[in-house]
Every structure is written in C-alpha cells, then in structure tokens.
Amino acid sequence: xxxxxxxxxxxxxxxxxxxxxxxxxxxxxxxxxxxxxxxxxxxxxxxxxxxxxxxxxxxxxxxxxxxxxxxxxxxxxxxxxxxxxxxxxxxxxxxxxxxxxxxxxxxxxxxxxxxxxxxxxxxxxxxxxxxxxxxxxxxxxxxxxxxxxxxxxxxxxxxxxxxxxxxxxxxxxxxxxxxxxxxxxxxxxxxxxxxxxxxxxxxxxxxxxxxxxxxxxxxxxxxxxxxxxxxxxxxxxxxxxxxxxxxxxxxxxxxxxxxxxxxxxxxxxxxxxxxxxxxxxxxxxxxxxxxx
Amino acid sequence: xxxxxxxxxxxxxxxxxxxxxxxxxxxxxxxxxxxxxxxxxxxxxxxxxxxxxxxxxxxxxxxxxxxxxxxxxxxxxxxxxxxxxxxxxxxxxxxxxxxxxxxxxxxxxxxxxxxxxxxxxxxxxxxxxxxxxxxxxxxxxxxxxxxxxxxxxxxxxxxxxxxxxxxxxxxxxxxxxxxxxxxxxxxxxxxxxxxxxxxxxxxxxxxxxxxxxxxxxxxxxxxxxxxxxxxxxxxxxxxxxxxxxxxxxxxxxxxxxxxxxxxxxxxxxxxxxxxxxxxxxxxxxxxxxxxxxxxxxxxxxxxxxxxxxxxxxxxxxxxxxxxxxxxxxxxxxxxxxxxxxxxxxxxxxxxxxxxxxxxxxxxxxxxxxxxxxxxxxxxxxxxxxxxxxxxxxxxxxxxxxxxxxxxxxxxxxxxxxxxxxxxxxxxxxxxxxxxxxxxxxxxxxxxxxxxxxxxxxxxxxxxxxxxxxxxxxxxxxxxxxxxxxxxxxxxxxxxxxxxxxxxxxxxxxxxxx
Numbered sequence: 001x002x003x004x005x006x007x008x009x010x011x012x013x014x015x016x017x018x019x020x021x022x023x024x025x026x027x028x029x030x031x032x033x034x035x036x037x038x039x040x041x042x043x044x045x046x047x048x049x050x051x052x053x054x055x056x057x058x059x060x061x062x063x064x065x066x067x068x069x070x071x072x073x074x075x076x077x078x079x080x081x082x083x084x085x086x087x088x089x090x091x092x093x094x095x096x097x098x099x100x101x102x103x104x105x106x107x108x109x110x111x112x113x114x115x116x117x118x119x120x121x122x123x124x125x126x127x128x129x130x131x132x133x134x135x136x137x138x139x140x141x142x143x144x145x146x147x148x149x150x151x152x153x154x155x156x157x158x159x160x161x162x163x164x165x166x167x168x169x170x171x172x173x174x175x176x177x178x179x180x181x182x183x184x185x186x187x188x189x190x191x192x193x194x195x196x197x198x199x200x201x202x203x204x205x206x207x208x209x210x211x212x213x214x215x216x217x218x219x220x221x222x223x224x225x226x227x228x229x230x231x232x233x234x235x236x237x238x239x240x241x242x243x244x245x246x247x248x249x250x251x252x253x254x255x256x257x258x259x260x261x262x263x264x265x266x267x268x269x270x271x272x273x274x275x276x277x278x279x280x281x282x283x284x285x286x287x288x289x290x291x292x
Numbered sequence: 293x294x295x296x297x298x299x300x301x302x303x304x305x306x307x308x309x310x311x312x313x314x315x316x317x318x319x320x321x322x323x324x325x326x327x328x329x330x331x332x333x334x335x336x337x338x339x340x341x342x343x344x345x346x347x348x349x350x351x352x353x354x355x356x357x358x359x360x361x362x363x364x365x366x367x368x369x370x371x372x373x374x375x376x377x378x379x380x381x382x383x384x385x386x387x388x389x390x391x392x393x394x395x396x397x398x399x400x401x402x403x404x405x406x407x408x409x410x411x412x413x414x415x416x417x418x419x420x421x422x423x424x425x426x427x428x429x430x431x432x433x434x435x436x437x438x439x440x441x442x443x444x445x446x447x448x449x450x451x452x453x454x455x456x457x458x459x460x461x462x463x464x465x466x467x468x469x470x471x472x473x474x475x476x477x478x479x480x481x482x483x484x485x486x487x488x489x490x491x492x493x494x495x496x497x498x499x500x501x502x503x504x505x506x507x508x509x510x511x512x513x514x515x516x517x518x519x520x521x522x523x524x525x526x527x528x529x530x531x532x533x534x535x536x537x538x539x540x541x542x543x544x545x546x547x548x549x550x551x552x553x554x555x556x557x558x559x560x561x562x563x564x565x566x567x568x569x570x571x572x573x574x575x576x577x578x579x580x581x582x583x584x585x586x587x588x589x590x591x592x593x594x595x596x597x598x599x600x601x602x603x604x605x606x607x608x609x610x611x612x613x614x615x616x617x618x619x620x621x622x623x624x625x626x627x628x629x630x631x632x633x634x635x636x637x638x639x640x641x642x643x644x645x646x647x648x649x650x651x652x653x654x655x656x657x658x659x660x661x662x663x664x665x666x667x668x669x670x671x672x673x674x675x676x677x678x679x680x681x682x683x684x685x686x687x688x689x690x691x692x693x694x695x696x697x698x699x700x701x702x703x704x705x706x707x708x709x710x711x712x713x714x715x716x717x718x719x720x721x722x723x724x725x726x727x728x729x730x731x732x733x734x735x736x737x738x739x740x741x742x743x744x745x746x747x748x749x750x751x752x753x754x755x756x757x758x759x760x761x762x763x764x765x766x767x768x769x770x771x772x773x774x775x776x777x778x779x780x781x782x783x784x785x786x787x788x789x790x791x792x793x794x795x796x797x798x799x800x801x802x803x804x805x
Contacts, residue, residue, distance in 0.1 A: 001369040001568045009365060013358045021351050028350060028717035044713050074716055106716045203706045211707070 030104040032077055041103040044076035045085060048110045054089040074106075082255075087111040097257045108207040110235040112250050114261045120286035123147060123278070147278040147285055150271040173199070177226065185209070185234040185251070187227065193219040194227055194237065196251045208235050208252035217251040218260075231272045231290050238277070240267055246279060263288070295665040297610050302657055303472065303595030304789050315663060317787070319656035323681065324785030327688040327778055334697045335704075342705030346718050349698050353725040356694055364732045366568035367561055371739050373621040374538060374564070382518035383421060389525045394426065395457070395501045396517050397486060397583060401432040401478045402508040404796075407444050409509055412543075414452050422517035425457040428490055428501070432482035436466040436473060458490045468594075474792025476599025479505055480591035487587065499531065501583035505592070505600070510578045511543055511625040519622045520580055527618060532611060534604055535580040536573060537620045538563050540743050541628040546751045548628040548637070550761040554768045555641050556628035557740045559648075564739075567619035572679050574654075575604040575617055578624050597792050598651040605654055605661075612667040623743070631796060640796060646776035650783075650790050652684050688777040691770040698722045726766075733762040 030042045047056060054066045056073045064073045078101045087095040095111035126138040175181055178189040184200030196215040198205040209215050218227070223242040230236035230248055239247045246267040250259045263277070264270075264286070270279035275291035302308065305316040337345040398417065402410060410431070417427065429452065433445040445461040453459035462482040471477040483503065491498060502524055504517075516537070524530050541556035548556065566573045575581075577600055586592075589606045592599040607615040629644055631637040658680065662673045699722070702715055709715050737759045747755060783790055 001366060006569075009362060013362055017354060017358055020354055024350055024354065024721060025347050028346075028714050028721050030713040042713070044716060046716060074720075076713060076717070104713050105711055106713050108711070203704075203710075205707060207711065 030076065040079065042077050042079055043101040043103055044074060044078055044106040045083065045099050045101060046106050046108045047073045047075075047085070047087060048108060049073060049087060049113070051089065051113055054087050054092075054111075054113060057086040057088070058083050060084070060086075076106075085109065087113065089113055091116055093261055095259055097252075097259070098255045100255060107254075110206075110208055110250065110252060112230070112233070112236050112248065112259060112261070114248055114263070118263060118288050120264065120279070120281075120288050123285040123287050125285070143287075144285055147271065147273075147287070150273055150278060151269050151280070153271075180228055182229045183234040185229075187217065187229070187237060189224060189227065192221075192224055194224065194239065206235065208250070208254070210254075215251060215253055217253065218247075218249045226269065228270070228272060231275045231277055238263065238270060238272070240270055244268065244281070246270055293664075295612075295661075295667065298590060300609065300657075300661050300664055301590065301593055301595075301606065302660060303593060304653070305656070305787070306789075307595070312660075316656050316660050319659040320653070320787070321785045323652050323655055323684040323688075324778075324781035326681065326685050327781055328785075330685065330689045331692060331697070334693060335700060338697065338700035339704045339706075342701035342709035343712070343714060345701045345705070346709075346714050349693075349701070349718065350721055350725075352693060353698070353722055353729075356690065357725050357729045360729050360732050363565050364735055366565040367739065368735060370538075370564040370567050370621055371742070373567075374623060375742075377519065377620070377622045378513070378515075380515075380519070382515045382522050386518060386522050386525070389522070391521050391525050392426075393497075393500045394521050394524060395428055395496055396422065396426055396520070397428040397430060397483075397490075397501050397503045399430050399432060399479045399482060399503060399505045400508055400510075401434075401475050401482065402437075402441070402445075403434050404437050404441055405508050407447070410444065410448055413506070413508060413511060414448065414455075416511040418452075418455055419514060420512050420517055421514050422521065424455060427456040427517075428458040428486060429456050429460070430479075430482045430486045431459070431461045432478050433461060433463050434466070434473075434478055435463050458494070460486055460489055462486070471594045472596060472792060474597060474599070475507075476592040476596065476602070476792070477594035479599070480594045483583075483586065483591050487583070491583070498584035498587055499582065502535075502580050503583050503586055504578065504580040505603075506578045506624070507626060509543060509627040510539075513623060513625070516622060516624060519620065523618055523620060524582070531582050531585050532607075532615050533618045534575050534585075534607065534615075535618045535620050536563075536567070536575055537578060537580075537622050537624045538567060539577045539626050540623040541626050542744055543625050543627045544630050545628055545744055546748060546754075548630045549634055550757060551764060551768060551772070552629045552637055552641055553740075553758070554761050554764045555645065555772050557736070557743075558765070558768060558773075560743070561736060561739070567621055570616060570619055571675075572683075573617040573619060574601040576600055577626070579603075579617075581607070596653055596657075597647060597790055598653060601651050601654055602657065605658055609661045609665060612665060613669070613672055641772050642776055645772050646780050647790070647792070649687065649777035649780040652777075652781050652784055653789075655680050655684060656784075684777070684781065688774055688781055691766075691774040692778075694726070695766050695770050730763075730765070733765060736765075737762045 031039055032042050034040045049066050050071050052066050052068050052071050055062055056064045058075060063075055066073060080101055080103045082098050082100045085097050085099045092113040092115055095113060097109060099107050099109060101107060123144050124141055125144045127141050128136065128138055131137050173179055173181055173186060180187040184198060186197045186199045188195055194217045196209055196217045198209045205211060217237060218239050220241060225240045225242055227237055227239045230238055235252065236248060236250045239249055244266040245262055246264040248261045248263050264279055264281060266281045268280045270277060275289060277288045277290065279286055302316060305313050305320055308316050400413060418424065431445050431448055433442055442463055449459055449461040462485040464478040464481045491501060502520065520535055523535055527533055538560060540560050545553060563576060579600060581603065585607060589603065589610045592603050593606065596602060604617060629637055629641045631640050658676060662668065699719065701709060702718055705715060741758055
C-alpha cells in the first residue's frame with residue numbers, strides 16, 4: 001500500500017471517527033431530532049418480562065415482542081410524558097401501566113404475567129394403589145405431607161446455607177409471619193398494610209422500590225391473613241385476605257395502575273416452594289405450577 | 293560525549309549502575325505502568341464517573357472498529373502482494389543481475405527438537421530452487437541439551453554436509469558468563485564459529501553473505517532464497533537493511549487445535565499488516581541480514597530474550613537510525629503450537645505469546661540508546677517512542693478494555709447511572725460495534741484458508757471449522773494476547789526478568805506443505 005493511499009485512508013477514517021462519536025454519544029444519551037429537526041431529549045422504558053412471546057404496546061401501538069434470545073424489551077425514543085404500556089401474551093392476563101418517562105432516563109418495569117386459566121391441580125392426601133393380590137390399598141401422598149410441612153414452616157425464615165451475615169440480618173429483621181425477606185427485599189405488615197423496603201446495597205436497589213421511603217406494597221379494607229413472596233420473584237407478593245381471596249400483587253407502586261390478580265378463592269392458607277404455589281381451599285390441597 | 297554503541301548493548305537494567313541504571317529502569321517500568329494505569333483508571337472511572345467512562349468506551353469501540361478496518365486494508369494489500377510474489381518467477385527476474393557471488397548462511401538453532409523436524413527443514417532447503425553450493429548451513433546445537441542432541445547434530449552433519457556448499461554443526465557451550473541461555477546466544481556463537489571456520493577459511497567476503505536466522509521448524513518455499521537474493525541485489529542500500537519474510541504457522545496446521553490455529557494465524561496477520569507499514573516494522577522470528585552488517589553490529593545480543601527484534605534495533609542504533617527492514621511479502625512456514633495434550637498446547641500458546649510480548653524489553657533499550665545517541669533526529673526518536681509505546685499499550689490493554697471493562701460502568705456505575713438511557717444503550721452500542729468489527733473476520737478466515745496447505749483427504753470435512761474458528765478471536769486476543777502481554781510487562785516492570793523459553797515442537801504426522 002502506498003504512503004499516499006495510507007494517508008487518504010487515515011484522513012477518511014479520522015473524519016469518520018470525529019463525525020461519528022458525537023452522533024453515537026448523543027444518540028446513546030437519548031438525543032433525537034424531532035420533526036422540525038430540533039434536538040430533543042428522550043427517555044425510555046425497560047420491561048423485565050423474562051418470558052418469550054410477549055407483545056409490548058405503547059399507547060396502543062404494538063412495538064415489539066419478546067423472543068427466546070431477548071426476553072426483555074427496551075423501548076426508547078420516547079418524549080418525556082406519560083405512556084400507557086401494555087404487555088400481552090396469549091393465554092395470560094395482560095399487564096398494564098401508565099409509565100412516566102423522563103428525559104434521558106429509563107423507567108424499569110417488572111410486568112407480572114399470570115396465566116388466564118390457572119388450573120389448580122388437586123393433590124390428594126393418599127395415593128390409591130393395588131397390591132400384588134389385587135387388593136386396594138392406599139398410601140400417604142408424599143407431596144401432600146411435604147406441602148403440609150411447608151405450611152407449618154412457611155412463616156419461618158429460610159435456613160441459610162451461607163454465612164453468618166445473612167443470619168445476623170435475619171435475626172435483626174426478626175423474620176416471621178409478618179416479616180419476610182427475599183433477595184434483600186424486606187416485606188413487613190403494619191396494621192393492615194404491607195410495606196416493602198430494600199435491605200441491600202443502595203446501588204443494587206431495584207427500581208420498583210422507592211429509594212427515599214418505604215414502599216406501600218398493598219393495603220386493603222379486608223383483613224390480611226397472611227402474605228409472602230410470589231414464587232421465584234421478589235417484585236411481587238401473594239396476599240391472602242380474610243374472605244379467602246388469594247391475590248398476586250406487584251410491589252411496584254410508582255405509577256397509577258397497581259396490577260393485582262386474583263389467584264384463588266376460598267383459600268385458607270398458602271405456601272410456595274420454588275415455582276410452585278400450594279394452597280388449601282375447603283380442606284383440599286391444590287398446587288399451581290408457575291413454571292409451565 | 294560520543295555515543296558508544298557497544299557499551300549500550302544492554303540486556304537489562306541490572307547491567308548498569310547509578311543514573312544509567314535509574315534511566316533504564318524507568319523505561320522498563322513505563323510500558324507496564326501505563327497499561328496498569330489504564331486498566332485501574334478504567335475501573336475507577338467506571339465507578340466514580342460512569343457517564344464519562346461510558347462515553348469513553350463508546351469512543352474507544354469506534355476507534356477499535358476504525359482501526360480494525362484500517363489494518364484490514366493493510367492485510368488485504370499484503371495478501372495480494374504475497375500471492376503475486378508467490379507466483380513470480382524470481383529466477384527469471386534475477387537473470388538480469390549478477391548474483392553468483394551471493395551466499396546464504398542459514399542459521400538453524402535447535403535445542404531438544406526431534407530429528408525428523410531438523411530433517412524436514414533441511415530437506416525443504418534441498419528442494420528450494422537456489423544453487424545449493426551457495427548455502428552455508430549452520431546447525432547450532434546447545435551443549436545443555438545433552439549428548440543425545442549433540443549426536444543428532446553430528447548425524448545431520450554427516451548426512452547433509454555433501455548436499456550443500458558448506459555445512460557446520462556448532463555446539464554452544466553451556467554456562468558462559470553474562471549470557472542468557474537461548475536462541476540469541478546460540479546463534480551469535482554459531483555465527484562467529486561459521487565466520488572463522490567457513491567465511492575466513494574460504495575467503496568469502498562478508499558483504500556477499502546473507503544470513504537467514506531461522507527457527508528449526510522454518511520451512512522455506514521453493515523460491516524463497518531466489519526471492520531474497522533478488523531483493524538483496526536490487527536493494528539500493530543492501531547493507532542498511534534486514535529482510536523480513538512473513539511467518540506462516542502452518543506446518544502442522546491440520547493437527548493443531550482451533551485455538552492454536554487462530555492464535556497462529558493472528559500472529560501471521562499481524563506480520564502481514566506490519567509488512568505494509570515499513571516504518572513500524574522490526575525483524576521478527578525468521579529474518580535475513582547481510583553478514584557484514586551483522587558482524588559490525590556484534591551479532592545477536594546474547595544477554596536478552598527477544599534477539600530477533602533486538603538485532604534490528606542494534607543495527608538501527610549502530611548506524612544512527614540509518615537502518616530499515618525490507619518487507620519481503622514472501623512466506624516461510626513454521627509450526628503452530630502443538631503439544632501432546634490440549635491443556636499443554638494451551639499452556640505452550642500462552643508461554644509463547646508471553647515470550648513474544650516480552651519484546652517490550654526492547655523499549656528500554658531503544659529509549660536508553662536514544663538518550664545516548666545524539667545523531668538520531670529528535671523527530672524520529674519521538675515517532676519511534678510513540679509507535680512503540682502505543683504498540684505495547686494497545687496489545688496489553690485494548691482487548692481487556694473492549695471485551696471486559698466495556699461493561700463495567702453498567703456493573704459498578706451505581707443506581708443513578710443505571711437508570712440513565714446511556715447505561716441501557718451502552719451494552720447495545722458496544723455489542724453492535726463489536727459485531728461490525730467482527731465482520732472483518734470474514735476477510736481473516738478467507739486469507740487463512742488461502743494460506744493453508746492443500747487439505748489432506750482425511751481432513752476435507754473440517755474446512756467449516758477452519759472458518760468458524762474465527763469466532764474465538766475475542767477469547768484469543770484477550771487470554772492469549774492481552775493477558776500474556778500484561779504479564780510480560782508486569783514482570784519487566786517489577787524487575788522479575790524472564791528467561792528464554794523454547795517452544796516445544798511437536799508434529800503428529802507428516803503433512804505435505
């Protein structure tokens with residue numbers, strides 16, 4: 001390659017560098033040109049959906065869909081105002097929220113997608129079986145007894161396999177039926193209100209919690225019998241009311257729509273294990289598996 | 293004070309005292325210090341000034357992309373030149389010149405390599421098209437390798453001495469005071485032996501001898517010496533230049549694992565790019581130099597590791613900056629890293645890259661000599677300072693900045709930054725720029741395949757892997773590029789000097805090259 005050619009390439013690439021950097025930096029920082037070619041600051045919404053096949057609409061306009069590779073959606077180019085965000089997935093209850101977008105900021109939302117038909121599965125106390133002689137015999141259903149054990153221990157703090165600092169936090173928070181902790185999100189009941197607080201490092205605080213004060217996650221005129229975290233989530237809770245209604249409730253109260261879904265009726269008690277919810281209704285044990 | 297070249301052939305700071313020691317140490321420390329400062333600054337800025345760090349990362353990503361495009365243009369240009377040179381009838385071109393007086397002294401240093409490797413190298417010399425009577429083969433053995441290998445040298449001498457004009461097997465004594473055991477000390481000793489026992493004995497003019505310092509696995513293509521001779525006789529200033537071929541590590545390419553192949557070809561590509569940037573080119577691995585020049589420069593330095601590049605700087609200082617490398621754009625074949633097991637191969641790749649990166653030891657030598665040699669222009673000194681410091685810095689830090697630290701502001705930038713649109717865009721922008729940058733690898737894979745020997749029948753179905761292997765580049769340039777370079781610079785910075793590590797040569801089966 002001749003020296004002249006090299007110099008030309010270098011000048012061109014240098015010019016590209018000088019011209020590109022401000023454009024990319026401004027674009028990344030949310031600057032856009034409006035219809036009058038005026039530079040305006042925009043913001044965005046990030047939806048932590050964690051499921052594929054969910055469609056996102058903003059102000060009624062379908063914008064994007066999650067897939068196997070990208071199960072979260074980032075929407076930008078939004079002028080600072082309030083947007084009606086919807087997340088819909090066939091067979092699931094829609095999630096909606098009025099999200100207030102600010103300049104150069106991204107509002108992170110945590111849509112909870114609950115199946116339309118939950119189909120609680122009955123867990124019998126005994127398994128029916130036949131012995132070698134063809135006689136009918138029944139044996140205790142292990143899942144049933146495990147679930148009963150779960151009900152007993154549900155309000156006890158989980159035993160930590162790891163070190164003492166979590167134990168000390170557990171002791172300090174006096175965890176129990178009205179005080180729960182999951183991944184540093186601390187829930188507690190005061191009178192008939194459930195509050196959420198962050199107990200971890202400030203920099204890691206999720207955006208569904210209010211950084212300045214405690215978040216009122218749920219309140220009701222009806223008495224709250226018990227509550228706990230939604231299976232495998234720390235941004236949503238399950239609340240059992242005195243009338244036997246079991247609700248799934250998102251903690252996020254930043255915007256005006258508070259998504260609450262009824263999961264079961266006539267519920268007497270509930271407990272969760274991994275992605276499974278067990279509840280007793282009219283003395284019958286049911287299971288809902290949210291992993292499916 | 294007059295510049296004393298011989299007194300400035302320093303291997304490491306320990307050889308000096310007082311102010312000279314401090315100056316030399318400063319330049320040994322500087323490259324490592326800059327690299328570590330960059331990495332530490334990137335971490336601290338990502339934490340304290342995440343916005344500014346994110347802007348820097350975006351700018352750096354774009355710089356990396358444009359640099360890759362720029363280097364790819366050089367690569368493509370050199371690829372075309374290599375193909376043209378491979379198809380040139382050099383013997384025909386030589387007919388117009390007088391060249392019968394030119395001898396080729398071929399240095400073949402070996403340590404404990406297998407006899408078959410030596411034989412293959414010597415056989416390739418026999419198959420080359422140049423007059424074998426003009427070859428002076430110097431098979432340079434090491435006493436410390438043991439009796440078995442000394443016997444190999446003598447067997448080779450017996451077998452091949454009648455095939456070439458001259459053949460000498462030398463044995464470099466072990467434990468010479470002030471020497472660092474390695475290739476440099478071995479070939480320096482062997483060259484002197486060859487001078488006494490062949491050149492002087494047969495009254496061969498030093499100016500008519502071109503020395504090719506090869507590795508024992510260097511296989512020459514048929515026209516290599518004809519091409520080299522042509523370049524020598526047509527050079528305007530043949531005694532002020534070294535000749536640099538392109539090392540292609542493909543002797544055992546079908547046996548080497550993908551990681552080894554990618555690292556090997558990356559090394560070749562870098563040399564191809566450098567061939568197009570003569571102003572930045574220093575000798576590397578196999579290279580050729582007129583004997584008279586080599587003799588005047590005092591042979592290769594025997595007290596340091598990177599003798600191959602140092603000999604260029606020796607000559608550069610000796611002739612007060614009046615010395616260049618002539619890029620040959622003609623390949624020689626060498627071995628890619630291959631050991632008995634995969635893990636051992638990876639270890640060897642790392643160690644070889646670390647040794648090559650230890651070429652950073654030249655920086656202190658250059659700067660120290662610049663301080664002493666007032667005949668070299670300041671502008672030239674500044675240019676070489678910038679070229680070298682940028683080279684060492686970018687080798688050790690750029691892949692780390694791009695592939696690891698690029699995500700740091702998002703991880704440690706804090707809640708305020710993480711709610712900004714810049715924070716959300718940073719991974720997307722970085723990813724997209726990297727994808728565009730990686731698209732240059734298409735060119736790399738095409739060139740790599742074109743430089744490969746004919747695929748053996750049993751390996752034909754592996755062609756696909758030789759293309760997709762290039763996806764390993766982010767890993768190889770970080771783990772087998774930046775990390776060993778950083779280690780080499782750190783060792784030099786801390787004064788924990790490295791010794792010469794001989795890359796073990798291992799071939800599973802004979803391949804047709």
